[in-house]
Amino acid sequence: xASNNPEKSVEPIIxxxxxxxxxxxxxxxxLPLVFFDDAAVTRGDGVFxxxxxxxxxxxxxxxxxxxxxxxxxxxxxxxxxLDYWIAATNKALEQWRERTDRDAKxxxxxxxxxxxxxxxxxxxxxxxISDHVLEQRQHGVKVMTSPxxxxxxxxxxxxxxxxxxxxxxxxxxxxxxxxxAKTLSxxxxxxxxxxxxxxxxxxxxxxxxxxxxxxxxxxxxxxxxDKLRTPIPGGDILPGxxxxxxxxxxxxxxxxCKAKELRREDLxxxxxxxxxxxxxxxxxxxxxxxxxxxxxxNEDEIRALIMGAxxx
Amino acid sequence: xASNNPEKSVEPIIxxxxxxxxxxxxxxxxLPLVFFDDAAVTRGDGVFxxxxxxxxxxxxxxxxxxxxxxxxxxxxxxxxxLDYWIAATNKALEQWRERTDRDAKxxxxxxxxxxxxxxxxxxxxxxxISDHVLEQRQHGVKVMTSPxxxxxxxxxxxxxxxxxxxxxxxxxxxxxxxxxAKTLSxxxxxxxxxxxxxxxxxxxxxxxxxxxxxxxxxxxxxxxxDKLRTPIPGGDILPGxxxxxxxxxxxxxxxxCKAKELRREDLxxxxxxxxxxxxxxxxxxxxxxxxxxxxxxNEDEIRALIMGAxxx
Numbered sequence: 001x002a003s004n005n006p007e008k009s010v011e012p013i014i015x016x017x018x019x020x021x022x023x024x025x026x027x028x029x030x031l032p033l034v035f036f037d038d039a040a041v042t043r044g045d046g047v048f049x050x051x052x053x054x055x056x057x058x059x060x061x062x063x064x065x066x067x068x069x070x071x072x073x074x075x076x077x078x079x080x081x082l083d084y085w086i087a088a089t090n091k092a093l094e095q096w097r098e099r100t101d102r103d104a105k106x107x108x109x110x111x112x113x114x115x116x117x118x119x120x121x122x123x124x125x126x127x128x129i130s131d132h133v134l135e136q137r138q139h140g141v142k143v144m145t146s147p148x149x150x151x152x153x154x155x156x157x158x159x160x161x162x163x164x165x166x167x168x169x170x171x172x173x174x175x176x177x178x179x180x181a182k183t184l185s186x187x188x189x190x191x192x193x194x195x196x197x198x199x200x201x202x203x204x205x206x207x208x209x210x211x212x213x214x215x216x217x218x219x220x221x222x223x224x225x226d227k228l229r230t231p232i233p234g235g236d237i238l239p240g241x242x243x244x245x246x247x248x249x250x251x252x253x254x255x256x257c258k259a260k261e262l263r264r265e266d267l268x269x270x271x272x273x274x275x276x277x278x279x280x281x282x283x284x285x286x287x288x289x290x291x292x293x294x295x296x297x298n299e300d301e302i303r304a305l306i307m308g309a310x311x312x
Numbered sequence: 313x314a315s316n317n318p319e320k321s322v323e324p325i326i327x328x329x330x331x332x333x334x335x336x337x338x339x340x341x342x343l344p345l346v347f348f349d350d351a352a353v354t355r356g357d358g359v360f361x362x363x364x365x366x367x368x369x370x371x372x373x374x375x376x377x378x379x380x381x382x383x384x385x386x387x388x389x390x391x392x393x394l395d396y397w398i399a400a401t402n403k404a405l406e407q408w409r410e411r412t413d414r415d416a417k418x419x420x421x422x423x424x425x426x427x428x429x430x431x432x433x434x435x436x437x438x439x440x441i442s443d444h445v446l447e448q449r450q451h452g453v454k455v456m457t458s459p460x461x462x463x464x465x466x467x468x469x470x471x472x473x474x475x476x477x478x479x480x481x482x483x484x485x486x487x488x489x490x491x492x493a494k495t496l497s498x499x500x501x502x503x504x505x506x507x508x509x510x511x512x513x514x515x516x517x518x519x520x521x522x523x524x525x526x527x528x529x530x531x532x533x534x535x536x537x538d539k540l541r542t543p544i545p546g547g548d549i550l551p552g553x554x555x556x557x558x559x560x561x562x563x564x565x566x567x568x569c570k571a572k573e574l575r576r577e578d579l580x581x582x583x584x585x586x587x588x589x590x591x592x593x594x595x596x597x598x599x600x601x602x603x604x605x606x607x608x609x610n611e612d613e614i615r616a617l618i619m620g621a622x623x624x
Binding site: 031036041042107125152177187 | 339341343346352360421437458484498504
């Protein structure tokens, strides 16, 4: 893609993280980083988180860190030392700020490590946000709905918590299945996005029949009047860190927020539909399959609300 | 794992492959190989094949090469130049033979490449076969049966081909789904193996209810009298290259070979059950869940048959 984004010329930052704490050191991005026998490369066997660096902080850090630990646990990786990861992130941010004052994408990666050593591998990268992402943030996305293509076999029960929210509890029949972990085995999502792009769309919303699940790399949020809705997370719907931050923040500002089973018609009759995620933040859905979704009067207000939730 | 296998001290060989043909060059295995922004690392987005190097050849090369091309196509990667891959493999084998006359494991990896360049990344590695694998080849494996944990949603039809074999034709409802491709997104298989090992087993056979699917990284073959059977490949049962070579070879030697739906009881009443794959070649199943499978009289004959099929 042609680019006149000055950010593109900002050199990425890579910080190698000692998995059990220890030195924090920079790695030269022009050199290879990962060994041939690392489980990340040979098996997609590792976890990651993607964070937005804005101003003097990593947005929504606590929720990302919490999910990172949960993903590691699901993959039976040694518990990461969060203080250490956060220190490395702050160091990376500091280095980024010496280069530019623009936002950046920060990825934490934690793998099972090299076959020859058995010691986990860990690193943090900071890179410029692509034009593509900035454009989608500004102009929205055309979305194809689609079945996910597979079903996690599970026993599912639904209950109501103290605050009246519906809570889904779901146990996969295969107890090791890393459902709910953000793993590096993302080939299916990437293939879905390629398919969508090949058919004139920008993104995908997975459906189970008529039921809305999630975006390929984002959480679905609808706005109608003063109500924000998102599909009930759990099972193979990854709990969204950005959506969680948004709902907490919006509730404090008078919006009524609830996780709730959403149907296709809920998308079509909403005032607006959003795909929220950490770096793109919020992309308004401006088309679902062959239906155009009109720009709502309060688009800027909603966008500001989501940015506000992240302190971005 | 402690080891007195002299092979362990043989240095791995890495050959970087130019994806569109060109120079074949060695990469130093003590140095990192893969860049931080390679799709193999960030998304498990790539394909691989594992071959056995034995004597002066790569075993079953044609079938591996064919599946490699099929996997690439399913992932919408540019068609690999097979002549070039084979030349690189021969070069790697030649180098290995300068070091030792023992068998080796050769892996072909082909990824979508770096985000910053968009050019696929490709390399070949040759490494010693681990003691663990040699031990399982010799002594067999204890296997846990288990549901796969997910179901590929698909439309399936069954027909009979000219030779009377039942052929399953299966179309996933999600057309991009990379079912049948050997991708780097293997985290679920790795998790299943970890679970099995944590419970005193060596390996996993996936089941769909009572129906036998495949091993975590192998094809299931049963022997009863002069009959060899394997589950019908297709759908989410990866066509096995070693099983295919075995069936062709065994047919020529008077065995009756057929792909056929297998049930749990077929495993239990077989003379012997085998997990076949390219490097471990054949591991006899000596326990399925809590049932011990007795060693058959013809164990050595069957093993020799499978080795013979690979020219190993």
